[in-house]
Amino acid sequence: EPEVTQTPSHQVTQMGQEVILRCVPISNHLYFYWYRQILGQKVEFLVSFYNNEISEKSEIFDDQFSVERPDGSNFTLKIRSTKLEDSAMYFCASSELASGGGTQYFGPGTRLLVL
């Protein structure tokens, strides 16, 4: 069964460093998403991406964040200069249709720890 994959599973970084989290969405899906879950808190929407551009973003997704689909299979989330409060589990998701019509399938997550 097709699934969303994410790498790395864990990432430890120093505050101020750049990190890139990688995702491979399900191959025939067209909509891609990033979510964040700070330990003990809700899963929060960060950004959605369609047709090589951001379609929606939340208040959390500030200028420190960027997303890219560098090739036909990968979808990345970059945090330019990490802060302690960026420590969280980051989930990638993809769907065949837009939210409202398509179920989002989630990857296993990348646990980011900023020291």
Added chain:
Amino acid sequence: SQELEQSPQSLIVQEGKNLTINCTSSKTLYGLYWYKQKYGEGLIFLMMLQKGGEEKSHEKITAKLDEKKQQSSLHITASQPSHAGIYLCGADRPNTGNQFYFGTGTSLTVIP
């Protein structure tokens, strides 16, 4: 802002018991999804409900959406340790392209 409240926040049941988790919205839901999250892992899609009064079942899990589309329940029959995890309801945020938001989560422990 639109919120999804889940109850109970946590649940501990004996194996074999039935249980129900609720998800309530202050506004009409356009697409209600149930996911399960194993501790420290990703979210697994369980079911999607869209129509008022809709009910879906998969194995021992049944989800319902009320007629007013403001409340959903997830019912597990004869619970097993494999059902343990965090259950999240999620919904599409109206009047947005692709925003999706989650409920507060219900942590389920099943004691063998």
